[in-house]
Amino acid sequence: MPSILVTRKLPSSVLAKLCAIGDVDVYDGEAPIGPAELKRRIAGKDAIVCLLTESIDAAVVDAAPGLKVIANVAVGFNNVDVEYARGRGIIVTNTPDVLTEPVADFTWALILALTRRLSEGERLIRRGGWKGWALDFMLGTDLRGKQLGLIGYGRIGRAVAARAPAFGLRVAFTSRRPADPSGAEPMSLDRLLNSSDVVSLHVPLTRETTHLIDRRALARMKRSACLINTARGPVVDEAALAWALKEHLIAGAALDVYEREPAVHPDLLPLENVLLAPHLGSATKETRTAMAELAVENVINVLRGRPPLTPVS
């Protein structure tokens, strides 16, 4: 029977499918499994189902000489050293598609909440600061007629774009793709940054996208523009962002992901013009179950000698 490590509790119906085909070792701590414990428990395993909170680096891979598959329960796989794993003949899988629509919905939740100052208003009420309705009180900005600039135009970027007509925005995107049948306009990063009213990030985290949004990029944005990050924290230089928000070089930002989760750059915390969410993009019961199910199906397929459903390409 194959031996499988699961680094966090999974829905019981999903776990049952794994238990039916192998010996399953579930790490059930509240916090993510630490690197030493991970290396200890992965030894002798044929498969691992892991989360984005675990770093599956060369040392972890080396600790499991018989490992056949690393099934990451996330669409992003920057936590896995894919090249190293591949070099060792290990298949790496992720969970695309099942979270595309929920993450796009959540991106719009952030855009709307930020431009209509929802979390700022809620904080004001909770600290007893609301003095009542006034014509000029806590005014946000309209979206209609503005430009949504998408940096990254893969599955999630396109799903975010598909919702834009409902709110009256035109869409621009950075992509190597020449044109888009939806009417969205491809443009260079610089042009997108200085012409968009809302800039939303949908790129994977790679060497090239680390700190893609730095001081220089922020300084190129309109002073009235907002930045949304539901991709990966390190795509944005948080210290630079805090500086830009403090200096009002941009109007606001909504973040769901951070450079060193769960830590948030301390300079961001006192700012009213930033909305901070705790990495909730795909966090619906249905979606998280579907992500876990897909990861488990990938493991089952590989262990049965079949191709995985969603290998990392």
Ligand code: DGY
């Ligand atoms: C992912 O799948 O990469 C998401 O960040 C998880 O919420």
